[in-house]
Amino acid sequence: MLARDEIKSYDDLRGKKVNFNLKASQTEVSAEVIFDALKIDVQRTNYDNDEAIQKLKAGEIAAMIVLSGAPQAALAKVKKEDQVHFLALDHDSLPNHDLSGINSYYLPAELTHELYPNLIAEGTSVPTVANRALLVAYAWPEGSVRYNKLAKFVQEFFGKIDQFHNGARHPKWREINLSAEIPGWTRFKPAADWLAAHQSVTASRTQGGISDQTPSDLKLAFERFIETYAASSRQGTLSPSEREKLFAQFMSYVESQKIGQSTR
Numbered sequence: 001m002l003a004r005d006e007i008k009s010y011d012d013l014r015g016k017k018v019n020f021n022l023k024a025s026q027t028e029v030s031a032e033v034i035f036d037a038l039k040i041d042v043q044r045t046n047y048d049n050d051e052a053i054q055k056l057k058a059g060e061i062a063a064m065i066v067l068s069g070a071p072q073a074a075l076a077k078v079k080k081e082d083q084v085h086f087l088a089l090d091h092d093s094l095p096n097h098d099l100s101g102i103n104s105y106y107l108p109a110e111l112t113h114e115l116y117p118n119l120i121a122e123g124t125s126v127p128t129v130a131n132r133a134l135l136v137a138y139a140w141p142e143g144s145v146r147y148n149k150l151a152k153f154v155q156e157f158f159g160k161i162d163q164f165h166n167g168a169r170h171p172k173w174r175e176i177n178l179s180a181e182i183p184g185w186t187r188f189k190p191a192a193d194w195l196a197a198h199q200s201v202t203a204s205r206t207q208g209g210i211s212d213q214t215p216s217d218l219k220l221a222f223e224r225f226i227e228t229y230a231a232s233s234r235q236g237t238l239s240p241s242e243r244e245k246l247f248a249q250f251m252s253y254v255e256s257q258k259i260g261q262s263t264r
Contacts, residue, residue, distance in 0.1 A: 004083060014041060049066060053075075069170055078119060108129060158195075161178060
């Protein structure tokens with residue numbers, strides 16, 4: 001929540017104009033959950049972030065709620081000289097409110113100086129809440145055309161996930177957890193197979209490290225990987241060129257784990 005300097009807490013927003021982003025947006029849904037849980041009535045506006053920031057600076061609205069991966073590009077350009085600041089959302093800042101309704105839907109999080117150096121002093125942070133994003137797929141019949149396309153996507157995406165961790169990508173990509181378990185959800189079988197195929201490599205991190213693995217160990221791990229890949233992607237026997245391409249991906253993964261060990 002980005003608010004005018006005269007707004008010290010969510011309670012100060014009662015009866016004032018607060019931007020909920022565009023109608024039917026995910027931001028609006030979250031804003032409704034939060035303000036309903038706090039039992040705070042506000043005058044709702046529905047501008048996009050860029051327009052809302054201008055109206056906030058001009059004093060036409062009191063605050064705006066933003067749901068986005070931090071750092072959010074538009075907010076990164078805002079400065080304290082614009083007479084705005086982030087509002088804290090936790091038990092300490094709202095001692096007279098029951099936050100259990102909010103905490104049942106969202107995770108505790110914080111905004112830091114590193115994320116927004118223009119608005120947050122070095123060494124300090126602002127408590128807030130965050131949600132989780134889940135990549136889901138329709139349960140197409142196994143072996144169908146669409147199932148096989150999804151299986152191919154999994155192999156390409158999972159196999160190149162390290163490429164999303166470099167500085168050219170949004171920092172949120174570094175928080176991706178391919179093996180996270182979500183209660184009530186079933187993992188797509190090719191995704192589960194991919195993770196299982198890589199366990200023989202990742203497990204070595206707790207058994208002496210990848211650098212201690214012999215060529216025969218790595219070859220065995222790769223053969224298991226090939227077997228699982230062929231089964232999950234329904235490709236049957238792989239051609240020499242396909243095996244070579246997959247081996248290059250496999251060794252790239254192995255090397256990335258070696259680098260990770262050497263820096264710890």
